[in-house]
Amino acid sequence: MMFELVDTIDVKNYLGEGVTWDSETQTVWWTDIEEKQLFSYQLDQRKLTTFDTPYRVCGFALTQQTDVMLAAFDCGIALYHLVSGNTEWLFQFPEGATVRFNEGRTDAKGRFWVGTMNENGDKTGSSGLYRVDTDLSVTKMEADVGICNGLAWNADASRFYMADSSKQIIYKYDFDIDGGDISAKSTFVQLPAHTSPDGAMMDGEGYLWSALWGGSCVARFSPTGEQQNFAVPVEQPTCVAFGGEHNDLLFVTSACYQLSDEALTAAPKTGSLFIYRTNVSSTPRPRFSGDFNHG
Known part of the structure; x- marks a missing residue:
């Protein structure tokens, strides 16, 4: 398996996440959750653009309008206008909630799925998974x-x-693609205690790629769960996405989050976006297909 580092975008993200490829503009997008910033990097021109956001963008989807994101902020889900900064809320947590949104992806029908996590340290099952349908309802x-x-x-x-x-x-x-329903939950893989599966994407051969937080690697899992690891030069890779002209580039975000000075000195590219060439490809995720051009 080819896994060749071809570029490093040294942005020093504190919590880089949510990397997403835009095939129409040949641009990769991602967020630094804790710094309340969105990034776009136009691959051919090597042009980096940064957007400051009013809240922490924890997950997002591209939409049919290039200047509008479907953003899962820490406190709720909104249509976010990149130029004006306006937000149109679809869903908000109650004031004082300790749960925030986390990673999000679109399914093949253009619905947006996004999970949550509890920031008070409660890991006992207080979080969940939400679906935003094309009529902008949240379930x-x-x-x-x-x-x-x-x-x-x-x-x-x-x-x-x-x-x-x-x-x-x-x-x-x-998964029921027509109805958007999930069923028959089962364990695919159980990882050891020192590594946590983070952002993921499937390749065209049916293998699941997962950034392993704390594992200094990206893992590729076969359809039956066999694991192959690919080392990355940071302790905390956070998310992966395929893209590029031939969809054979793997983009990997990373985080400096809560790392010691010693750890950062040992891995000076921590917080970068890494671009790897592989010999597999994938289909880019669709844009969110909701109709929000309402009056």
Whole structure:
């Protein structure tokens, strides 16, 4: 398996996450959750753009309007206008809630799925998984999750994968692409205690790629759960996405979050976006297909 580092975008993210490829503009997007910033990097021109956001963007989806994101902020889900900074709220947590949104991805029908985590340290199942439909309604789809992460689908969207980072488990479900329902939850892989599965994406061969927080690697899991690790030069890789002209580049975000000065000195590129060339490819995630051009 080819896994060759071809570029490093040294942005020193404190908590880089949510990396997403835009095939229409050949641009990669990601967020630094704690610094309340969105980043875009136009691959051909090597142009980096930074957007300051009013709240922490924990997950997001591209939409049919290039200047509008579907943003899962820490406190709720909104249509976020990049230029004006305006937010149109679809869902908000009650004031004082300790739960925040975390990773989000779109399914093959353009619905947005996003999980939550509890910032008070409660990992006993107080978080969940939500679905934003094309009519902009928000539905809670799963409860009893510690830290929801790693949302991915196989090529025909018959299987859905979700990680609970607090339990070091990746689950798989049967997925109904037409109705957007999940069922038949089972354990796909159980990882050791020192590594947590974070952001994930499926390749065209049906293998699941997962950033392993604390593991200094990205893992590739076969459809039956066999694991192959690829080392990265940071302790805390956070999320992966395929993209590039031939969809064979793997983008990997990373984090400095709570690392010691010694750890940062030992890994000076921590917080960077890494770009690897592989010999597999994947289909980019669709844009959110909700109709929000309302009057």
